[in-house]
Amino acid sequence: MTLQPHRSRQPLREPWTTERFYQERALACDHALDSSTRSTYSSHLNSYLAFCDAHAFPYTPTADILSFYVVYMSYHIEPRSITSYLSGICSSLESYYPGVRKLRNDPLVVRTLRGCMRMRSKPVQRKRALECTDLQRAITTYPPRSYDDHLFMALLFTGFHCLLRLGDMVQPDKPELRTLRKITRRASLTLDDEPVTFTLPTHKSDRAFEGDHVVLTNLINAGPDPVAIFRTGSTSTATGGVEARTGTSIVGSEAEYAPVRVFIEKTLSQYRLHQLSRDEAVSAFSKYFHPVAEKLGTPVENANSAV
Structure with missing residues (x-):
């Protein structure tokens, strides 16, 4: 038995041009992140670009370059913060390098980050609670x-x-x-x-x-x-x-x-x-x-x- 779908009457909507689709999609993608998150991620990306410039590495991310970045930054910031840095870098570079998140989860990068945390992380110092x-x-x-x-x-x-x-x-x-x-x-x-x-x-x-x-x-x-x-x-x-x-x-x-x-x-x-x-x-x-x-x-x- 063949079921015929119910044909509902659709309201008249003006069709869009291809250029309009690209424009609206780009606008929606731009608002996917909060403004404060975009600002933080931009700072993380600048950190990665400065690292590549200082060491003559290409901007194209690889497992080796990301692991080198982790080791280098662990000498300058708290290693626990590198995780959020990598998230910002992946978010910023994903449009240009779709496989960057797979590289972020590469065993070499993960093990390097875990080792830096063990060697250089400091205990979290919490303040006295307000009473x-x-x-x-x-x-x-x-x-x-x-x-x-x-x-x-x-x-x-x-x-x-x-x-x-x-x-x-x-x-x-x-x-x-x-x-x-x-x-x-x-x-x-x-x-x-x-x-x-x-x-x-x-x-x-x-x-x-x-x-x-x-x-x-x-x-x-x-x-x-x-x-x-x-x-x-x-x-x-x-x-x-x-x-x-x-x-x-x-x-x-x-x-x-x-x-x-x-x-x-x-x-x-x-x-x-x-x-x-x-x-x-x-x-x-x-x-x-x-x-x-x-x-x-x-x-x-x-x-x-x-x-």
Whole structure:
């Protein structure tokens, strides 16, 4: 018996030219990776190209060249990081050399990387986890006096109680990496009743673009109330830094940008951590928002002795 398929009526759609197909496909492939991931992968590719130029190797990847790259870089960076470097190199070169991922998984490259990890890897040093007493000491030692202070405390307490990372609440310093699609809109914020809720629109690992519904409430019942601090930070009308006031963040006004990392660095400087380098300052503050152990760089009680 032969089954005849049901012929449904299709809407009229304008056919595309071959040039249009190539253009749209190239655009889709370009957006397959997040902007921050593309920037990181570009840095990894530049590392590989500089390595080939310095040693007069061809750019065409081979198992030998990749294994040489692994050995060479293990003397300059943590060998565990070479894995992500190879991922970025493969992603960037795959369009030109389709077999690069097979070369990445070649036994010679895998064994070389494993050997470098055994010989030169260093133990992971984790920072002390942030505790409720640290939050109490922070707000007692440095009571908020301006809009920026209220904003910083709101970010600090919200990140701790909601297990948010720094990237969930601020934007990158580089304008080309900023996107409004990742900013929490003030329209999603509910302040009428407790708990306070807002929506994180998306992040680079959220392929379904479903977002996250964040709930802020005081579950610990010890120390300052995070909800009260959040309300104060979001409704403050005092003048503050331009990075803080031009934001569509959970505590900013409806404007163009959310607070950036530079704002966090400046705030850390005001909190007597100004002798830290830029990377150290950002790293120290980012520890506040790590959901497990890497939350705090310098304890608040040791801030005075650190400068």
